[in-house]
Amino acid sequence: MCKHLVLQTDFGIGDGAVSAMYGVAISVDPELRIFDLTHDIPPYNIWEASYRLYQTITYWPEATIFISVVDPGVGTDRLSVVVKTMDNKYIVTPNNGTLTHIKEHLGIAEVRVIDEKINRLPRSGHSYTFHGRDVYVYTGARLASAIIDFEEVGPKVDVDVIIRMPKPEAKIEEEIVKGHIDILDIRFGNLWTNINRTLFAEAGIRYDDVLDVTITNHSQQVYKNSMTFSQSFAKSRLGEPLVYVNSLDKLGIALNQGSFAKTYQIGTGENWEIWITKVSST
Structure with missing residues (x-):
């Protein structure tokens, strides 16, 4: 597995949220290489998160792990997933439309729902407002460092479960x-x-x-x-x-x-x- 983590959020860098995600990843494996796609997605703008992934992902090596957290539904029953794209990249994200452009333009080969009994930051079980730190970057770091393989993320589900936002055609x-x-x-x-x-x-x-x-x-x-x-x-x-x-x-x-x-x-x-x-x- 490639030891590259690429982070995208709507958190900004004005407080410690992104730094906390870095800290979790490096605690999992100090040899991980962590990069920022952007942390300037407008708050709650799932469409822009989807587009920025599409803009970037094809230029990265195979097996790169992307973590995209624009998650207005955090703490609800929306699914947390890791998808494998047709060109062998991985995206860790809530299933809320963030994968709209990837599904259409790149294609998704396989989807797994994150099993939080296994893939959740220890001692974070009572927090339901920062899944970017407690679930997504922790899972992505474990996957990138080969502590777990893709099958150990959680149960496989049909690709059709991935939510797509309306996308008009020219x-x-x-x-x-x-x-x-x-x-x-x-x-x-x-x-x-x-x-x-x-x-x-x-x-x-x-x-x-x-x-x-x-x-x-x-x-x-x-x-x-x-x-x-x-x-x-x-x-x-x-x-x-x-x-x-x-x-x-x-x-x-x-x-x-x-x-x-x-x-x-x-x-x-x-x-x-x-x-x-x-x-x-x-």
């Missing part, structure tokens, strides 16, 4: 490419859509084409403008809007060296729709 209708704003490229304020580059090609859109872009929230228009489909940011002027292909081979919307999301108050999710139409070719 499409072409009457020469309009229609999609949704899935997530933000947070630091730069770019919009990442669910529109694949291949769908753009299917619509006959090529680099340097001029496009009409309309963004709505709950069907109310928030933004409408023309911009160029650019291969790089260097082909646009400072402050100019553009459409580009992001690192996941999907379409992004940006202001060159500005925050599109902040400038136009754009959010994310199934209520945020984007329509793109080709105006002309250059």
